[in-house]
Amino acid sequence: MPLFIVLMGVILLLILMIKFKLNGFISLIFVALVVGLAEGMTPAKTITSIQNGVGGTLGSLALILGFGAMFGELIADSGAAQRISRSLINKFGIKRIQWAVVLTGFIVGIAMFYEVGFVLLIPLVFTIAEFAELPLLYIGIPMAAALSVTHGFLPPHPGPVAIATIYGASVSMTLIYGIIIAIPTVIVAGPVLTKFTKKFDHKANKNLFKTEIVSEEEMPSFSASVLTAIIPPILMAFSAICEMTLAKTSQLRQFAEFIGSPLMAMFISVVVAIFTLGIMRGKKMEDVMKSVAKAASGIAMILLIVAGGGALKQVLIDSGVGKYIATIMSGTNISPLILAWTIAAILRLSLGSATVAAMTTAGIVLPMISSSSVNPALMVLATGAGSLIFSHVNDPGFWMFKEYFGLSISETMKSWSTLETIISVMGLIGVLVINALI
Structure with a gap:
């Protein structure tokens, strides 16, 4: 029961978001209320559980995501992303242009949200394609693949960080494993895939971007x-290396864990960016702070959706569903990694939103971590991989890719949806391989 x-709660969530087009945060809170009451919790206890879920989730994530958004905005507004992309393209040359775009996507993508990175790099994609007389998707697919991989697998993006927080996973180890999986994945989903999409190229709608x-x-x-x-991944990677090689009593390890924690890594990055990309280049502090303020206001809805997922997660735990799932799972041979990926994939196909799919999955499969010996960092990546599968018409990213590249719905599915599915499946394979080796 x-x-x-x-x-029934998940089905209700699907109906609210798909049929009635209700906002993800409102839908998650409503479903959390319904599930809590249906599971036998009193109204007062249900409300308390939702408040604790929202507070517990945002308490550890709001600062991280806020600093992450500010960092990305500073990189974009200063022209740093533009400089990185131009320089890499000049160094790599036309013959290796795809690898330059992939590397640009990785560097830019790890510092900002997918949609921001996509809109920021789209003018570059159009310019390269026109200048080098290359097919648009030949440049666009590697860029989108790199951004999507960083979004799904690599902290400090909101998805991996939020799931890692719920699972109690090491963000640094999630980053290390994520990079190992991301490299082969982006090669297949990017440059390799473009060999099969040449016939889909059309003239793009250049009126869509005003960067x-x-x-x-x-x-x-x-x-x-x-x-x-690259300050955030460097600090987190340093922390992970010290965690794997040094004793817990080591002062160097303790220092590395301090500066490599997601909160401190992002805070340090923002402080450095204010000076290196702002003050040291002659900008006034008031102008730099405008970028910071714009970034903070732009992530409000993302924070609320993550908070809604945290509320549903807490209701599932407080109502006893978590223990019930743990009891059932103790007698099954299904890998928690495969189960997490499958649930996230089903929700992604149904809901469209990768963030909602990942957060809902985290609440459902959380008990499996404590009742099994599964690595929490790999559970983060399995959930993230499942939440990326086959983006289609219920995902805003699908329409963004379609319109910018001037594709039909069928062509978008054969390019963008295929790209996302490759990332999802290779992510699962990578997780299972690492799990078998560690």
Whole structure:
């Protein structure tokens, strides 16, 4: 019966979001209320559980995601992303242009949300394709693949960080494993896939992007841009290496864990970016702070959706569903990694939103972590991979890709949806391989 109520709650979530087009946060809170009451919780206890879920989730994530958004905005507004992409393209040359775009997507993508990175790099994609007389998708697919991989697998993106927080996983280890999986995945989903999409190329709708181009004189140097952009992954990777090689009592390890924690890594990155991409280039502090304020206001809905997922998760735990699932799972041979991927994939196909799919899955499969020996960091990546599968007409990213590249719905499915599915399936394979080796 408890699982039947959860199933009905998920179906209700699908109906609210798909049929009635209700906002994801409102839908999650409403479903959390319904599930809590249906599971036998009192109204007062249900409300308390939702409040604790929202507070517990945002308490650890609001600062991380806020600093992450500010960091990405500073990189975009300063022209650092533009400098990185131009310099890499000049260094790689036309013959290896796809690898330049992939590397640009990785560097830019790890510092900002997918949609922001996509809109920021689209003018670059059009410019390269026109200048080099190359098919648009030949450049666009590697860029989109790199951004999507960083969005699904690599902290400090909101999805991986939020799931890691719920699962109690090491964000640093999630980053290390995520990079191992991301490299082969982006090669197949990017440059390799373009060999099969040549016939889909059309003239793009250039009226869709209005990105401000920063002049050569205003852009920061390549070294300053790259070194600033990669501060978060460097700090987190340093923490992970110390965690694997040094004793817990080591002062170096304790220091590395401090500066490599998601909160401190993003805070340090923002402080450095304010100076390297702002003050040191002659900008006034007031102008730099405008970018910071714009970024903070732009992530409000993402924070609320993540909070809604946290509320549903807490209701599932407090109502006893978590223990019930753990009891059932103790007698099954199904891998929690495969189960997490499958649930996230089903929700992604139904809901469209990767964030909602991942957060809902996290609440359902959380008990499996404590009742099994599964690695929490790999559970994060399995959930993230499942939440990316086959983006289609209920996903805003689908329409963004379709319109910018001037494709039909069928062509978008054969290119973009295929790209996302490759990332999802290869993500699962990578997780299972790493799990078998560690």
